[in-house]
Amino acid sequence: MARIFPIFATQVTIIFILSFFTINLAIGDYDTFVRSMDRKLLGVxxxxxxxxxxxxxxxxxxxxxxxxxxxxxxxxxxxxxxxxxxxxxxxxxxxxxxxxxxxxxxxxxxxxxxxxxxxxxxxxxxxxxxxxxxxxxxxxxxxxxxxxxxxxxxxxxxxxxxxxxxxxxxxxxxxxxxxxxxxxxxxxxxxxx
CATH class of the missing domain: 2.40.480.10 (Allene oxide cyclase-like)
Structure with a gap:
């Protein structure tokens, strides 16, 4: 049982971190509607x-x-x-x-x-x-x-x-x-x- 808890805690921590970044990325797209562009990407x-x-x-x-x-x-x-x-x-x-x-x-x-x-x-x-x-x-x-x-x-x-x-x-x-x-x-x- 002592071995399962650290593995479970690590998995929960990883899922929490990934969820946090996913939510921030999703919300971040709605916070701004404009961003700077690299001229080269547009062929300018x-x-x-x-x-x-x-x-x-x-x-x-x-x-x-x-x-x-x-x-x-x-x-x-x-x-x-x-x-x-x-x-x-x-x-x-x-x-x-x-x-x-x-x-x-x-x-x-x-x-x-x-x-x-x-x-x-x-x-x-x-x-x-x-x-x-x-x-x-x-x-x-x-x-x-x-x-x-x-x-x-x-x-x-x-x-x-x-x-x-x-x-x-x-x-x-x-x-x-x-x-x-x-x-x-x-x-x-x-x-x-």
């Missing part, structure tokens, strides 16, 4: 800045539009206030639609202004070519359509654009007033790793 290297010049083709007419209204404006105003259009617009290297397509602008724009045409743009530039194939740049901002240069923020990205930030400048290259089709030049200035 030296930050660089890149400039992309792309042409955004908003095709609203014809048999195969790349932009379609999903919510019509409530009133017949000249600003189209309330209009929401989904987009899957080609992004090309040159201003002609026949230029090499390097990606798609996917998302939506909505008419968010009652005075003048001002759009809320929420879109990803999803790249399909070269080094950036599968990566995206996310743009979210106000686009006062008839301003010569419109600036919108880059709020993030994926793939090679993880942790991206920056801005884009949009300039109308061509607009067909009858159909609404447009070609917009986007200069993207993106800081990424």
């Amino acid at each position: 290297k030296k930050e660089k800045i890149s400039h992309f010049r792309l042409y955004w083709h908003d095709i609203v007419s014809g048999r195969n539009p790349s932009s379609i209204p999903v919510v019509q404006p409530v009133t017949n105003s000249s600003t189209f206030f309330g209009l929401i259009s989904m987009i899957d617009n080609p992004l090309t290297l040159g201003p002609k639609l026949s230029s090499k397509m390097v990606g798609k602008a996917q998302g939506f724009y909505s008419s968010a202004s009652q005075e003048g045409v001002g759009l809320l743009m929420a879109m990803n530039f999803a790249f399909m070519e070269g080094k950036y194939n599968g990566s995206t740049i996310t743009i979210l901002g106000r686009n006062p359509v008839f301003a010569e240069v419109r600036e919108m923020p880059v709020v993030g990205g994926s793939g090679l654009f993880r942790f991206a930030r920056g801005y884009v400048q949009a300039r109308t290259q061509w607009l067909d007033n009858k159909t609404g089709d447009a070609i917009i030049r986007y200069d993207c200035y993106v800081m990424h790793y």
Whole structure:
């Protein structure tokens, strides 16, 4: 009996210690919701800045539009206030639609202004070519359509654009007033790793 007690006491002590650490680890996960990360674990290297010049083709007419209204404006105003259009617009290297397509602008724009045409743009530039194939740049901002240069923020990205930030400048290259089709030049200035 004298031999069993020390073995039993040792086992109880070990179980108690393991239980204590297990409970502390479990509770510890709920005590904090943030922790520091090692940059290397995320693949974050030296930050660089890149400039992309792309042409955004908003095709609203014809048999195969790349932009379609999903919510019509409530009133017949000249600003189209309330209009929401989904987009899957080609992004090309040159201003002609026949230029090499390097990606798609996917998302939506909505008419968010009652005075003048001002759009809320929420879109990803999803790249399909070269080094950036599968990566995206996310743009979210106000686009006062008839301003010569419109600036919108880059709020993030994926793939090679993880942790991206920056801005884009949009300039109308061509607009067909009858159909609404447009070609917009986007200069993207993106800081990424």
